[in-house]
Amino acid sequence: MRQPALAPAALAAFLIGGLAPPVHAQQPDGAAVAPFTIDVPDAVLADLQERLRAARFPDELRSADWDYGVSLPYLRELVEYWRDGFDWRTQEARLNRFDQFTTNIDGLDIHFIHQRSPRADALPLLVLNGWPSSIDEYYKVIDALAEPAGGADAFHVVIPAMPGYGFSDKPREAGFDTYRMADFWVTLMARLGYTRYGVHGSDWGAAVARWVARKDTDRVAGLHLVGCEGVLRSAVPLGRPADMVADGFGYVEIQSTRTQTLGYGLHDSPVGLAAWIVEKYHGWSDHQGNVEQAYTKDELLTNIMLYWVTGSITSASRLYYENRHAPQRPTESITVPTGCAGFVERYDQRTRSGQEARQAAEQRYDIVRWTDMPRGGHFPALEAPDLWLDDVRAFFADVR
Template sequence: MTAAITPFRVAIPQEALDDLRHRLSRNRWPEAQTVADWSQGVPLGTLRDLCAYWAAGYDWQRCEAALNALPQFTTLIDDLSIHFIHVRSSRPDALPLILTHGWPGSVLEFMKVIGPLTDPAAYGAPDAQAFHVVIPSLPGYGFSDKPRTTGWGVEKIADAWIQLMRRLGYARFVAQGGDWGAAVTTAIAMAAPPECIGVHLNMPLVFPVESDFADLTPAEAKTVERMKYYQDHDSAYAKLQGTRPQTLGYGLSDSPVGQAAWIYEKFQAWTDNRGAAEDALTRDEMLDVISLYWLTNSGASSARLYWESANAFQARQLDLPVGVSIFAEEIFRPSRRWAERIYTRLVHWNELDAGGHFAAFEQPTLFVQELRACFKLMAD
């Protein structure tokens, strides 16, 4: 029974949507910020505009229909029901691929790449590598169960993903991820199951060591500056989620405006934009993600992963083949020489001129091209 794979459809009750609109109509707003930028958080007028559209113009059923147009399933792994999208390619030479999202991400950020990855001919690339695509929701995120006990850190999730790929019958696969997905994918590579032939990361866990600071290149010096900015000005969310996720969760579970602000700020800060998140993603795309967190009440359970795996974002030596794509506005952009120190079989490295932290969501065409180029070197 535990190995059963059960078809799944999203079905958010109308009462939940009505409750969302009711809460949005009764929100108590704070006073406006005392600065003219985002340095104190999401500006009041900007968030009021987003939430007014969420209440009166946004259509969750459109997102739900898009999800339900894809094959979705659940399966029980270590007493937790894991939700996943699974789209098989018609190509006999297709390579199984597991894609892992991060926070504040979800399976939704990969929706635009499923078609090109599974059916390259339909997207103008008949000779490109094709993939069977598996996209699970992290435990505590979206439609996967929320862990009821401690222990669901990145290593256990990686083991669960390996079990999932075996359960689907894949004797050979590759893995990809950014953000928490990079940590989970790194953990898969560290476990080195015989089925996994290599991994791709769009946020490699690579950092300078003491000796690097004596001869930083200009690009590396900029990366160090970005790392310091992140620590000083952009990491409060991680500190809070990593230390007091339950306390935070009360506000995120009770206030859709609070949940929206918590995620919308990161879309603005981490996408490749000209000053507004809407330069990189549409309001509907961002509200799809925000709504998914709200409607599944995932504010606390998603934050808890930071508590479970506070030390996950550390450099780890990987001996499997590794590919890396550094998008232009990633939170930080490590150098190839730092990566070569710990990735003993670095087969693909590319630094792109566009895209940010949510690579597949923001730049699906570039993302697909990177995966094709990387995994072709591993599959041949």
Template sequence: MSDEIRDFRIDIPKTALDDLDIRLRHVRWPDPEPVEDWSQGIPLDYVKTIVDHWRTSYDWKRCQDALNRYDHHLTEIDGVDIHFMHIRSPEPDARPLIMTHGWPGSIVEFMDVIGPLTDPAAYGGEAKDAYHLVVPSLPGYGFSGKPTTTGWGIEKIATAWDTLMTRLGYERYFAQGGDWGGMVTSVIGAQDLGRCAGIHVNLVIVGSPSAEIMTNPTPEEQASLAHFAVYQSQGAGYAEIQRTRPQTLGYGLADSPVGQMAWIMEKFQGWSDGAKAPDDNFDCDHLLDNVMIYWLNNAGASSARLYRESFGAPNIDPVTIPSGCSIFPDEIITPSRRWAEQRFRDLRYWGEAERGGHFAAMEVPELFLAEVRSCFGAMEL
């Protein structure tokens, strides 16, 4: 294994974009849904509208150019090339922070917060809130390599991220994440390899509620448990498919850009704050930027394999290093502080945002920034 860090630039060939155009011109559509809402999945008319925009108006080069404004690199860890952006702050006292996305997200989730986090003074903020950012793509996602063996669960990724930060010369650092990124970040805290000074998560994964909570739940805890029960009964089928049969699912996602788009964009409706359609809360082009990261890298199956590795029995080991949790109201699960304290034993920050859901950095970037700054502002390297 080499410790080399290689420069990388995103450069999608025209042939790949031409292939996409051909596929979008020759879609075989399913029958329309027999209901008036999203209860059976993403509606046909909505998908047709998005596909028409994708084919006739969307510009991948705009996204590629925006991403390439930052420095991208590759480095091999345990036989897999890990892609990451490394954006150093102009502030001399900036602190290192690794930020991790999840599924069905990507590095594009963080595009609206990179500038304010690395150069806060240029965005009306304070220099003390500056960070050197490391933004990796999960193995099997985006521009990272795809593992060819089993074993790349959240524990191995957490260890790989510690290796990455050490390789970049950061002896101490903070870590942040949501979705799988939140689970990886929590495991970084649980492993406590000695270099991570504190974590912040905006998907708070904890164990089963204590007997006290189940016996005497607060109204907020009752609402959280009811919300999660609806997710389990009505919205969790995608996870079971990805956990049990990622390879079978992968054929459809690899062959059909519309299938890949629908599989992803449905979640931006269901997991955002009050959205009747994804582009109520997100810019349509930015939603397609995220889809393109999956399509252009043929990552449908490889990204789903993380569910096979880690979803059935997720790591809920106790976290004893300084931690912070932010709850956004339309997240999949919204545990109470006393519930979270069962796992996060040194909880330094607890935030409850007024708006937002699962994709907070992309949906409500100002609130996300405030949560991250408030959390790490109370911690020292």
């Protein structure tokens, strides 16, 4: 059933902090797991349409293309489609095909997909995305994991939205770094009754996944990562030349130092939000200059919408600040079996040979599988789902 249009006060509350929490969040039983359905109020979509119609675009230099940031012609094209052609309700229905729930952990309602396999031999798999991605990054692989064809290994798929991301609650206090977020997923997997499970992560999800492997070593069967170096504490990734950092990592500095200031613009302007996110998908993916060689407009906009309708771009970006300012913690080597999938975009593959990258990773992990991928970028489950699936299956076949 469609939610009724929001009253002015309710719409104002959304614009300040996203959709209101579900009713079950008020119940005293914090360990309860409740079904969840995405159903964005009509008034939120109407407000978005008004903002898109009133959008103002800046000037652009001749032949600037993507050199100065997002191409103005492309952004105009994307916004026009968003306004006149994109159908959120279709994408919402697609997402609602998957079984979704919320549960309260440490005072926050956490939203997650939990797609159980009918197979008795299925391995639970915790899948963690990063920024500026969302749970939708994995929509192409969920069914293939849970109900594979041809007798392939099956998985119970758990994809949570991190605190501050999507439909999960936003932290109201400082200190939610990757170390603390790992506790949420250890708790979640125990609450779901899983005594042994695998973990996959990319970007910030890889950083959190590493802490899960350290904190829950006895229950984690294996750790699979996109790029084993993951997101480093420093703004300058290991082995990346300073000029490459200056050219492509400015967002890290602003989100690690002035997240709130940036957030005012991104939270208020859908065009600004789209530009900030699409630039990353363009720059971090494997294509020949056209981002739509890697993703459709619908895929790009659905991800953007998951930030817009929840008002979560500031709270999600705040993870950069929290991790930058987190206390130093011992980072002992990870002893659970680890697989590393190196896709084309990953900086380790650009600045090191595959052998050098593997040698560095072997100092931190128990590497049992290493794959240098022929294609695919920073969001491989969305961009190259066939390669992602093959590698995940092959790795966990050896450790399950």
